[in-house]
Amino acid sequence: MDMLLAIPAVGFYLIALLLVIPGLANNNGIKVTPVFAAACMAIIFHILLLKDLIFAGAGQNLSILNVAxxxxxxxxxLTTVAMLKMRIWFLLPVIYSFAAINLAASALLPxxxxxxxxxxxxxLLHISLALFSYSTLTIASLYAIQLAWLDHKLKHKKSLAMNPNIPPLMMVERQLFKIIIVGYALLTVTLLTGYLFINDIIAQxxxxxxxxxxxxxxxxxxLLWGHYQQGWRGRRVIWFSLVGAFLLTLAYFGSRFVKEIIIGM
Known part of the structure; x- marks a missing residue:
């Protein structure tokens, strides 16, 4: 049953990728409707698969692969909805590939x-907030990578103006900080609920x-103080964004990866 859901999910993610990637390599416009439709189908099958994997039997199976x-x-x-209003084509191949790999791993390696x-x-409230804060700040780290790529291209005088699928540098930076602010707010509430609701949060x-x-x-x-009070931009912003996402990845997956994947093998 799991494979009957995993195969079409991966297939629709691949269709979305095939609709996006050619437009990034040339100046042809990317059609939003087919990409959105393929991504929505992939997400629906993905959610149905997770429903079976997480809620199979008594309790909830929150293994590291299922959480990832x-x-x-x-x-x-989040990014599929965002594509309707923002030019985020550069991010979609990474995001959809990441989703396809993760769902395949969770189906094949339970x-x-x-x-x-x-x-x-x-x-449950704390975990939900943690998932959304991490997801949002992960998107911010992908935006930071896009910002670094655009900055590199501009510094080497490689024109991107002819490609309508590539957003302007300043637009990406503005969007980056909007996303960071949302993720930062969610992370703040996550930390507060953790200390309020989880008695053994500092246990071994x-x-x-x-x-x-x-x-x-x-x-x-x-990072936010430096940007809004000191005018930080460019590489410093990019590195702070990546370091923050890396620390959260270690926090959420570090010990679980060692226990479930390395030791479990």
Whole structure:
């Protein structure tokens, strides 16, 4: 049953990729409607697959692969909706490829990490906020990579003006900070709910998550202060964005990766 959902999901992600990538390589316009339709179909099958994987049996199976697949479909949903108003074609190949790889891994390499969130709704709220904050700030890190690529092209005097699918540098920077502000707000609430609702947040095995998440929050705080108070732009903004996302990745997946993937092997 899982493969019957995984195969069409991967197939529709590939169709979306094939509709986007040629437009990035030349000056032809990318048609929004076919890309949006293919992506929506992929996301629907992806969500149905996750429903079976996470809610199979008693409790919820939040293995590292299932969580990674869940994060990837959240990112795919957010960016697919965003494509209707913003030129984010440069990001879509990375996002859809990431989603396809994650859903294939979760279907082919099932793991187990059973929880019972129905008994702890406050923990469910905290986890939901954490997923959305991480997804949003991951999108911001992809924007930072796009910003670095555009900046590199402009510094080497390579004109991008003829390609209507590539957004202007200033537009990308403005969008980047809008996304960071949303992700930063979600991360702030995530940290607050963690300390309020999770009694053993600093217990053994969870301390690194709290510390790394707090350090990441400090990184984004400094980044926002530096941009709006000191006028930071360019490489410094890019590096702060990437470092913040890297710290959150270590916080959310570091120990789980070692326990479930490396030791589990």
């Amino acid at each position: 697949s869940l994060i990837s479909v959240i990112i795919a949903c 793991g187990a990490f059973i929880t019972h969130l129905e008994a702890h709704p406050q923990v 095995g969870k301390t690194h998550k709290a510390i790394l998440s707090l350090i990441a929050w400090c990184v984004y705080s400094v």
